[in-house]
Amino acid sequence: MPELPEVETVRRALDARCRGKVVESVRVGRPTFYRRPPAAALRALTGGTVRGFSRRGKYLLLNLEGRPSVVFHLGMSGRLTVGGESPHVRLELTVGGELLRFHDSRRFGRVGCPLPELGPEPLDDAFDGAYLWKVLRGRRAPVKALIMDQRLVAGLGNIYATEALHAAGVRPGRAAGSLSRAEAAALARASREVLEAGVALGGATLDDESFLDPLGRPGRMQERVKVYGRKTCGTCGAAVLGTRRSIGGRASLYCPSCQR
Ligand SMILES: [Zn+2]
Numbered sequence: 117m118p119e120l121p122e123v124e125t126v127r128r129a130l131d132a133r134c135r136g137k138v139v140e141s142v143r144v145g146r147p148t149f150y151r152r153p154p155a156a157a158l159r160a161l162t163g164g165t166v167r168g169f170s171r172r173g174k175y176l177l178l179n180l181e182g183r184p185s186v187v188f189h190l191g192m193s194g195r196l197t198v199g200g201e202s203p204h205v206r207l208e209l210t211v212g213g214e215l216l217r218f219h220d221s222r223r224f225g226r227v228g229c230p231l232p233e234l235g236p237e238p239l240d241d242a243f244d245g246a247y248l249w250k251v252l253r254g255r256r257a258p259v260k261a262l263i264m265d266q267r268l269v270a271g272l273g274n275i276y277a278t279e280a281l282h283a284a285g286v287r288p289g290r291a292a293g294s295l296s297r298a299e300a301a302a303l304a305r306a307s308r309e310v311l312e313a314g315v316a317l318g319g320a321t322l323d324d325e326s327f328l329d330p331l332g333r334p335g336r337m338q339e340r341v342k343v344y345g346r347k348t349c350g351t352c353g354a355a356v357l358g359t360r361r362s363i364g365g366r367a368s369l370y371c372p373s374c375q376r
Contacts, residue, residue, distance in 0.1 A: 117190075117192050117273050117274070118174060118190045118194075118273075118319070118327055119174060119271060119272060119273035119274075119275060119276050119312070119314070120171075120173065120174060120238065120239075120270075120271030120272065120276065120311050120315075121276070121311055121313075121314025121315045121317075121318075121319045121320070121335075121337065122190075122319035122320065122335065123171055123173075123174050123175070123176055123190065123271075124171055124315050125192075125318045125329050125335060126176060126190075126196055126325075126329060126330055127169045127170065127171045127176055127311045128200075129330045129331060130169045130176075130178075130196060130198075130216070130330055131168050131169040131273070131307045133198055133211075133214065133330070134166045134168075134169070134214075134216065135166055135168045135169075135210050136165065136166065136169070137165070137166050137202070137211050137212030138163065138164070138165050138166070138211070138212065139161050139162055139163065139164045139165075139209050139210070139211055140162070140168065140210040140211065140212075140213070141162060141209070141210040142158055142159050142161050142162050142207070142209055142210075143207070143208040143209075144158055144159065144206075144207055144208055145205040145207065154172060154298070155177065157184075157228060158186070158207060158227070158228060158301060161180060161182070161183065161186065161209070162204070162260075164180035164181060164182070164183045165180060165181040166178065166179070166180060166211060167180060168180040169325040170185075170232060171211045172190040172231060172237070172270065173235075173237070173266055173270025173271045174189065174190070174266070174270070174271055174273070175187055175188065175189055175231055175234075175312060176188040176189075176190070176196070176213050177231075179293055180284065186227065186228055187226075187227075187228065187229050187230065187231055188218065188225070188226065188227055189225060189226040189229060190225050191220060191222065191223075191225035191226065192222050192223030192224045192225075193220055193221050193222040193225070194217050194218065194219070194220040194224070194225025194226075194325070195218070195219055195220070195328065195330075196216065196217070196330055197216075197217050197219070197247065197305040197330050197331075197332070198214055198215070198216060198217075198330045198331055199214065199215050199344055200217060200219075201219075202217065202219035202221075203221075204220055204221045205217050205218070205219045206218050206219060206220055206225070206331075207227055208228060214332075219304075222285075224332075224336075232266070232267075232310075233267055234267065234270040235251075235265075235266065235267050235268045235269045235270050236270065237244055237271065238269050238270070238271050238272060238307050238308055238311055239271075239308060239311060243269055243304060243307075243308070244304050245297065245300050245301025245302075245304045246299075246301075246305075246306070247304070248263075248300045248301075248303060248304045249295070249297050249300035249301070249309065249341075251268050251297055252261070252292040252293060252300060253292075253293055254293045255291070255292040255293045256291045256292070256293060257291070257292055258288060258289045258290065258359075258361075258363045258368075259286060259290050259291070259292040259295060259303070260277050260278070260288035260289070260363050260364075260368050261289065261292075261363050261364060262278070262280060262292045263277050263281075263303070263307065264277050264364060269307070271311065272307060274313070274344070274364070274366075275322070275344050276307070276310050276311055276314060276321055276369075278343055278344040278368060278369055278370075279306075279310045279342060279343065279344055280303060280306040280307040280309075280310045280311075280325055280344045281303065281306075281370065281375065282306075282342050282349075282351075282369050282370065282371060282374060282375060283306035283309060283310060283342070284299065284302040284303040284305070284306040284307075284313075284376055285299075285302065285374060285376055286299055286302070286303055286376065287370050287375045287376060288359055288361075288363060288368035288369075288370050288375075289359040289361065289363065289368065289370075291342065302358065313337065313340055314335075314337045316356065317335055317336040317337040317339075318336060318337070318358065319334075319335030319337055320335050320337035320338045321334035321335045321337075321338055321339070322338050322344075322345055323345070330340055336344070342371070342374075343356050343369045343370060343371055344369060345369075346369070349371035349373065349374055351371065351374050352373050352374055354371050354374070355372075355373060356369050356370070357370060357371075357372050358370075359368070
């Protein structure tokens with residue numbers, strides 16, 4: 117599932133491509149597949165000038181002059197592309213003569229949804245060790261589940277949470293409230309570092325996910341992961357283990373040597 121770095125990669129590509137251009141036409145495809153059919157509102161975008169694309173957590177916003185923003189959530193498999201054929205086009209905008217398409221084969225993506233309540237952006241100053249320690253303190257839930265809770269911090273999913281915990285030396289199944297102030301600070305720092313690396317490398321394109329940017333290019337963050345999707349730890353070579361209990365539906369990987 118696309119996380120902050122993948123959504124930011126999409127945002128940058130579309131912003132560079134579409135900023136200042138006019139939405140010439142809108143075609144809403146297969147409207148029955150929308151959970152929230154926003155067809156009329158989407159057609160009303162015609163004639164609008166693109167101010168740019170912005171991002172909040174894992175949400176992408178298309179901002180237009182004098183019109184409400186359109187919120188996209190890519191879900192599991194949603195993609196926004198410039199050109200590109202797909203049998204699953206949900207929305208097609210002609211912007212400055214180019215076809216901007218939202219397609220989604222698995223239907224978990226959303227267009228035109230309201231933004232939910234979201235915690236701070238992990239790359240902003242408001243997200244630091246003191247903040248993280250405060251929201252983890254006293255909580256018995258696994259630390260990994262909490263840092264993936266978008267209401268506490270917006271943008272971390274399975275890949276980057278797994279990698280941030282590894283970089284901070286903290287096991288994913290630890291009770292959140294058991295982290296010391298120093299561990300919370302290390303985790304906040306590590307979260308920022310892995311997300312910044314992910315953005316710099318254009319996101320992660322792993323075997324079981326199929327992230328590609330709007331021009332069809334894969335990311336390179338998968339070359340840097342230390343435990344996610346690996347059999348051995350990329351730092352020390354120890355065999356990677358999975359938590360006995362699932363967190364968010366599946367076992368969470370960690371290195372028993374690097375993480376306490
Ligand atoms: Zn290790």
